[in-house]
Amino acid sequence: YWLYGHQFLLPIPDIDHTQYMLMLGGNPLASNGSIMTVPDVRKRLKALQARGGKLVVVDPRRTETAAIADEHLSIRPSGDAAFLLAMVHVLLNESLARPGHLQALLQDLDALTAAVAPFSPEATAAQSGIDAATTRRLTRELAQAESGVCYGRMGVSTQVNGVVCQWAIQVINILTGNLDKAGGALVTHPAIDLVKTGLIGPGHVGAWHSRVRQAPEFGGELPVSVLAEEILTPGRGQIRAMVTSCGNPVLSTPNGRQLDQALSQLDFMVSVDFYINETTRHAHVILPPTCFVEHDHYDLVFMHFAVRNVARYSPAILAKPDGALHDWEIYAGLAKRYAQHAWALERGGTTQRLKGMLTRSAMSRLRPDQLLALGLRKGAYPLRMKQLRAAPQGIDLGPLRPGLAQSLGKKGRAIPLLPAAIARELPMLALTLPDATPDPDALTLIGRRDVRSNNSWMHNSERLVSGKARCVLWMHPDDAARRGLADGQTVQITSRVGQIAAPVFITADIRPGVVSLPHGWGHGRQGVKLGVAAQHAGVSLNDLTDDQLTDRLSGNAALNSLSVHVAALDEAA
Template sequence: MQTHRRACHLCEAICGLKIEVDNNQIVSIKGDEQDPFSRGHICPKAVALKDIQEDPDRLKNPVKKVNGQWVETTWDDAIELACEGLFQVQQKYGANAVGVYQGNPNVHNWGLMTHSANFLGLLKTRNRFSATSVDQLPMQLLGYWMFGHQLLITIPDIDHTNYFLMLGANPIASNGSLMTVPDVAKRIKTLQARGGKLIVIDPRKTETAEVADAHHFIRPASDAAFVFALINTIVGEGLTRMDRLAHHSEGLYAALGAISKVTPEVAQAECGIEADTIRQIARDFANAGKAVAYGRMGACTQRHGTLAQWGIQLLNFVTGNTDRVGGSLVANPALDLIAAPNSKPGSYGRWHSRVSQKPEALGEFPSAIMAEEIQTEGEGQIKAMVTIAGNPVLSTPNGQQLDKALAGLEFMVSVDLYINETNRHANVILPTTSPLEHDHYDLIFNIFGVRNQAKYSAATLPKPAGCLDDWELMDKLAACYSTKIGKPARPSMPPQMILDMGLQMGTYGMASEHKLSLEKLRQHPEGIDLGPLRPSFPDRLQTADKKIQLAPAEVLQAAANYVADLLNDDKRAGAEMMLIGRRHIRSNNSWMHNSERLVKGKNRCTAMVNPADAARLNLQDGYNVRVRSRVGEITLPVEISNDVMPSVVSIPHGWGHDKSGVRLQVAVAHAGVSCNDLTDEQWLDEPSGNAAVNGVPVTLIPVAQ
């Protein structure tokens, strides 16, 4: 029996695991109490790593489609087929005829992070899409505009704050997002034990709201109005405190002027929270001494996501809680991608999409416009797709439209462990080693950690003969495509070498007392604690003048439009019912429903509605309801609950495994329906282009039983 220590890579929490292995078989997976960051915490998904490893549906070898059937093939044949198909499309139609979609697991697999850019760069296509624009794009864009780098995202200092105001986030179910915070429940208890408060603002009484000191329902997509009113109350009552950063910022008065008309009364009409409650929250926040506001999925994936996140940044700033212990801080990771020589700070509007003229943001177009770029004929039309670790048919707006679009492609390549709802349309699928068959270092989520730490995880199980790690696959694709286009392949180094160089040259490297290196991390598989977050502005700022830019021009224009609409009663008229999502601790977006231990039990794919709406619409608990939007409809069981506010229906995302050709036996048996058959590809945040999957207007119709 062998004991292996490693980090769980499935979500952002980076929990330490202790895995018992006997004769290359997993015996048990437990939380590692020696991990200084997660301290023994574990969630059900980590245990399901055993299920992924042993899953008979997981692809171990590449497959190609022959006469409509999947056939295993050799790596040489598969890579040649993939590159030749893409090459022929680009030769015939041009570089932009190939589109690329990268799913969420790309940032959880370090080999893809270090090595996919070489291959994708050879394609020279502007039609790049990813899960970013169905997720955190507003936060990254504001990092670029305000702080000078898309990865400079401020993190709540949960371990030292006195007042935690949380909007549209549910870390007890998600394990934290853009706030790498393992064992968040214990950290919340510790916050409360020292006299601090957690206040949750959400259309649903989430698992996190259940343990909060107070929870307030808010109408979906109205977070910006709420936060603007908080700021105006604080400014109007003389409660501002900007301290040292006042001299390291630009645009404060322009920012405050843009939102000055959003009084608590105006906000109440929009968000449903009473004006006096808004004033009291503002006073409590300003007087807490150490306070922090934080918003996540619900505050991002809505039509005013950029404004909501901008408002959160302004609220922290005017109360002196930006770059302050107990407020919002930025991490100082051992391998710092922000300071890396080839780091990409960000971009916006360098070019626009062909059909609807959407601006690129951070080098990508909104994922919501993929289908129109495939289906609309003309020069620059996407004729082939590369998908890497993604399933946009289930995870992006109007999935049915995208599904039809993918079926009409001339060629498609997918890098994935499974045959899913998206890559069932592919010509060739290239699987990599399983999560436990390759090593891991978290390049991204240490940047968002609530504490600085470093942990390298060696492979738990040996790599089967002939299988490729993700970085090896990317290198082979790059070498093959380089030959096709007549360019020499760029030399690359293994990710382990990149990591070792980055560690030794970083803040905690050989010039420091820590003297970090890959070898030192190998000697400490439980991980190494590098201390709490500390104030680091203005030094850490990447703006040209080393100042926080509080009033980006694009945001001010969006704010002007938004405030004008708030003051216009006709514009403010809301829908009868609005759709929001729902996360569960035993789900991980669309791809872990093939684990029996994660899907067993009560059906979780339900339409949760308030009792008042159920009575008004003649809905009965457990009976089916038809939910309809502009783009489609789905039918699923009703779940009546006081946990969701009136006029809101909550449906979890990631389900809908009922399409032909999918090879996910367990998931198909628990198929559910996809809420993204309701979400609208035209319902986007401005100016980011992020998908607004929360707040979509829908109609509920009882189904005759």
């Protein structure tokens, strides 16, 4: 949004053509890509290596992706910002910056050089845990590669410097000339372009703020870190009613026990969901939609993040049962009823509100496939619904291709390398470089994903939870020995907001001083009706994560890099 003017202009790694891929905080072999829709990612990464390319993974844990990488660097949790800023420093101070065709669009290059001056590889090594020589070598390798891309996902996003990390990744791709370049980072050209059609607006940030802690909105949404306090804190604007849609925030948001308590105090709650889970058990009304084999499907969002331009429509396999409603029918019904009671609350004059009412009425009468047909007609490809229906395997629209620079140039838009909010943040970040660990007995907790356990709903499938237990705490042998712990022993994990108990799994595949617990578990709460999941309940990582530990710029929860204490359960008692 700050750099390219639209929240959905997100350049995607051109994984099929790159010669050098630097990946931070991402594990696509388990997640199948995140903001990078990438089928058969193992094959694609192996192909990168087979053509002489290099894959470097930076992660505190030896993930499934790190295990097949050419090089794995075990970074300190939350050291990513320091490491990435050091790379920017090297690019600018060793004359490695060659933005190429982007040069004419760039602003603030001198200001950027001054802003990253404190972040030399030597100054940041203690905080990142990566020595200066390695940082310089990797930066030179990326800059000198025929094509390359820097890519970072959840591990660098859900931490206290998440916004700075994602900004720095874009700057690295810009300075190395890999943005908008084949084999680098490219924007997609989907069959239905949400940007060009205006179906999703450019976005905005800080147009208004949350009631209690004044956290900024982005695109009309507040960070979930403020949700519980907005329910629990009395006063004008207090949330007293809520609708949840196929989500489980009690398990997926920070300080889940606090949110659990907050939901129980709502005056009214509606949940659109199949299950009575940890969140929907608080609902006064549950509206179950049809399941995935009973409705058609087309990925609007994920096609914007795909590593190749494709289009695929999946028709329903089974007929909708009598009396059942598709999710879009439920949402249309809720919107209609809400609009009838909220006329006076809508902004704008009478004409504008009437127009909105008529638009909602018309849209609620169109099925998704009819809307899809309209969208295709406005797209850049000669593609129609008849063709999509005849090709259930999907239609290949070609590889990613350059076009962002040309598009920005036509709009007369520049790329501001140093947005004002980042310029204000970097001096404060520089003050933390003389890093110290205030509590030598503390460990740093990070999350993780498993290929069969991406989210909480997957735990209610016998096939997906079979085999060895996955809700275990990874710990390095040195940390286990220091605490006298044995593999499989139950330990108590304590943070500022709570404590849980889990078996420990001792492994050298994690950095010393770091422990890891998967998210999405914790199905032992009273009132939950998930028969299979209850037999593999596990514990919730988010009963430890802290709703007050957030990214200063966005207010997003720092779900990684949490300070915890770990002890044998009998000792803790």
